[in-house]
Every structure is written in C-alpha cells, then in structure tokens.
Amino acid sequence: MNARSLRHCELGRFGGDTMKSIALGASIFALAASLSACGGSGSTATKTVTRTVTATATVTETAEATDTTDAETTSEYVPTKADFTLGLKILSKECFGSAGCNLEFRLKPSYTGEEFDPGQTVEVTYQIVGSEDPYTNTFTMTGDTNASVNERESVQTGTAGKISAKVTDVELVNFSD
Structure with a gap:
C-alpha cells in the first residue's frame, strides 16, 4: 500500500491530528524508499556545495643586480x-x-x-x-x-x-x- 492509499483508508477512522501524523510518517517512508532506490541508505544524505573563489594577487619582482665590468660601464x-x-x-x-x-x-x-x-x-x-x-x-x-x-x-x-x-x-x- 502506498502513502496515498494509507491516508485515504485511515481518514474516516482517526481524527485530523492523527491523520497529519500518519501523512508525515508516510512522507518520510516514501523519501526513505526513494533514497534506497537511488542507491543511498535511508539514514545518510550527502549535500554537495560548489563555491567559486576569485583571488587577486600582486606579484612584485626584484631584479637581480648584474655585475658589469668597467669596460661595459664606461664605454657608453x-x-x-x-x-x-x-x-x-x-x-x-x-x-x-x-x-x-x-x-x-x-x-x-x-x-x-x-x-x-x-x-x-x-x-x-x-x-x-x-x-x-x-x-x-x-x-x-x-x-x-x-x-x-x-x-x-x-x-x-x-x-x-x-x-x-x-x-x-x-x-x-x-x-x-
């Protein structure tokens, strides 16, 4: 019997609060059944969050000093x-x-x-x-x-x-x- 049939049959015998509880239980049961059918277990759910992070970096380079000879320095x-x-x-x-x-x-x-x-x-x-x-x-x-x-x-x-x-x-x- 599925959750909808269960709710319909019990409607006449129990009061409104009882019916809400039964409907909630049936919904949980249906959710658990769906998870089992998809390969998951009824007690564990996994949430995947994807976040895009943009970072800006400033790079400062220091030039190495080069050794020049007197001829290179003075020739110009x-x-x-x-x-x-x-x-x-x-x-x-x-x-x-x-x-x-x-x-x-x-x-x-x-x-x-x-x-x-x-x-x-x-x-x-x-x-x-x-x-x-x-x-x-x-x-x-x-x-x-x-x-x-x-x-x-x-x-x-x-x-x-x-x-x-x-x-x-x-x-x-x-x-x-």
Missing part, C-alpha cells in the same frame, strides 16, 4: 666640453712695450669627467683667449688619461701679456676609418 660615456679644464704653462715671454708680447706656452689639459672606454679617442678643440689674433688648436685624448699636446705653441698678445684657454668642441673620433 662620451666626454663633453665641461669635462675638461685647460691650464697653460708659460715657457717664455718677450714683451716689446706698446707693441705687445710674444708668449710661448704648453697646454696642460685635465680631464674631470666620468671614465670612458680606454679604446676611445676624443679630439678636443680649444681657443686661446687674450691673443692678438684668434688662435685655435686641437689635441687628442685616448681613454681618460693620455693627452697628446704640442710641446710648444706661441701667440702674440697685447701689452698685458695674459692669456687663457677654453674648450670649444669635443668630438669622439675613430682613426681606423
């Missing part, structure tokens, strides 16, 4: 005018009153910039300030230490007989071309 630097200071060593001075003076000098360049590739050569053009006539010359420097200058240079000046030097241009050169 090209000297500028500001990297040079020019001094003069007066070798001789002859003055002729109002006619001015003849000066012999040697240029004393100093490099004060960043290291640059020892294989690089730069040409440094300079001007002598204070000479009667414009005087411009050039020296070369290989690496940041070896300057090639003239041993003796000469100019004529006014009566004061004072001169100075200033860099006017610096150019990276490649003599193999």
